[in-house]
Amino acid sequence: MSAAPAAPRPASADPTALNLLLVPPTPRTGWRLLPARVGAMCAVELQKLRHDRTELYTRAIQPALWLLIFGETFTRIRAIPTGGIPYLDYLAPGIIAQSAMFIAIFYGIMIIWERDAGILTKLLVTPTPRAALVTGKAFAAGVKALIQAVVVIVIAALLGVALTWNPLKLLGVAVAVVLGSAFFSCLSMTIAGIVLTRDRLMGIGQAITMPLFFGSNALYPVSVMPGWLQTVSRINPLSYQVNALRGLLLGTPSNLAVDFGVLLLAAVISIVAASSLLGRLAR
Numbered sequence: 001m002s003a004a005p006a007a008p009r010p011a012s013a014d015p016t017a018l019n020l021l022l023v024p025p026t027p028r029t030g031w032r033l034l035p036a037r038v039g040a041m042c043a044v045e046l047q048k049l050r051h052d053r054t055e056l057y058t059r060a061i062q063p064a065l066w067l068l069i070f071g072e073t074f075t076r077i078r079a080i081p082t083g084g085i086p087y088l089d090y091l092a093p094g095i096i097a098q099s100a101m102f103i104a105i106f107y108g109i110m111i112i113w114e115r116d117a118g119i120l121t122k123l124l125v126t127p128t129p130r131a132a133l134v135t136g137k138a139f140a141a142g143v144k145a146l147i148q149a150v151v152v153i154v155i156a157a158l159l160g161v162a163l164t165w166n167p168l169k170l171l172g173v174a175v176a177v178v179l180g181s182a183f184f185s186c187l188s189m190t191i192a193g194i195v196l197t198r199d200r201l202m203g204i205g206q207a208i209t210m211p212l213f214f215g216s217n218a219l220y221p222v223s224v225m226p227g228w229l230q231t232v233s234r235i236n237p238l239s240y241q242v243n244a245l246r247g248l249l250l251g252t253p254s255n256l257a258v259d260f261g262v263l264l265l266a267a268v269i270s271i272v273a274a275s276s277l278l279g280r281l282a283r
Contacts (some may be wrong), residue, residue, distance in 0.1 A: 007010050044141025060151045067092065067155055079238035080220050081085070085250065092156040094218030097238055099152060100145035100177050104184035106191030107111040107141050108201050115281045120227050130275040134186060138271060141185035142178030149177050153249075163248070167247045172256070175250070179263040180241040186270030218242050239265040 069086040074080060074133045074214070082090040123133055157163060192201050213219075215229060216238040218262040222230050240262040247254025 003224065010191050018240035052176075059099065059103060059148060062102070063095045063148070063152045064155055066095045066098070067152070067159060071095075071159075082221070083252065085252070086161075088156075088159060089161045089163075089250055090246070091219065092152065092161050093249050094216075094225050094242050095156075096149045096152045096173075096177065096245055097180060097216075097241045098213055098218055099148045100181045100241075101184050101212065102209065103148060104141040104181040104187050105212075106137075106202070106205050107137065108188035108190075108205070109198050111137070111189050111278075111281065112196070112198050112201060114193050120278075121205050124279065130278045131271060134189060134238060134274045134278060135273055136180075137180035137189070138185045139178065139266070139276075142181040144178050146174055146179040150174070164249055164251065172248045173245060176241055176244040176260065176263060179260070180237065181268050182267040183237050183263065183270050186267070186274040189274040190270060190277055193274065196281065212236060212238055216242060237263060 063110045067088065071091045074091070075087040076125055078087070080087055080090075111120065114123075122128070153163060188201070188205065191204055195201050195204060212231075215232040216236050217233055218238065222233050222239070225233060240259040243254045244256055244259035244263070247259070
């Protein structure tokens with residue numbers, strides 16, 4: 001009488017399957033760790049928009065008013081020399097930069113709130129590098145600013161502003177907006193690491209926002225400024241962001257290599273500064 005056939009081995013007994021179950025996947029190390037953590041932090045920040053989009057709607061009002069009221073009025077009176085282009089066209093890139101700055105400059109308030117809620121302390125005890133935490137928040141600010149920039153571009157197009165639709169130039173616009181937002185959000189987080197309270201940060205943020213805006217070429221050319229204000233404009237990263245946006249969107253003369261170089265350098269310096277002060281917030 002022949003023996004009964006042996007039962008097939010269960011799949012779980014397969015050494016390869018057991019290996020997959022018992023041996024964890026190799027963690028990201030080295031150069032792959034920082035981008036992964038930055039992306040994770042950026043995604044966490046952007047998740048907040050799924051629950052409350054009110055900020056996006058309310059922040060779209062101010063740039064719309066600048067274009068509809070200020071831009072249309074000064075286009076009619078022709079009081080500001082703009083090199084032969086309509087003032088509304090000249091103004092639109094400046095309003096894109098302004099709206100991005102206004103979103104980013106109060107980002108430090110959010111990190112102080114996270115400190116008060118105990119979230120920041122929990123993040124700092126994870127293996128995530130502090131630079132990744134700060135960079136993730138900075139690029140989340142950049143994505144929010146991009147949404148705002150799209151709103152401004154749509155409004156400007158409806159008003160008849162002659163903007164480019166070249167995909168490569170629009171990609172350059174996106175990079176300029178993200179870099180500028182990264183700088184201003186990290187500047188805000190750096191100030192938060194110094195002053196430590198929301199009230200002080202709000203006061204300082206309000207004190208520096210308008211000087212940064214009016215001390216740039218967002219509203220008028222550098223050539224019409226007094227000498228001391230021209231010096232301020234030349235060291236103001238917002239001016240380089242506006243230069244890059246005008247050159248890309250309107251085709252005005254600009255040195256894009258210098259503009260993007262200054263924005264990148266400013267963003268890196270501000271990320272380093274904010275990262276070094278992040279631990280002070282959690283004490």
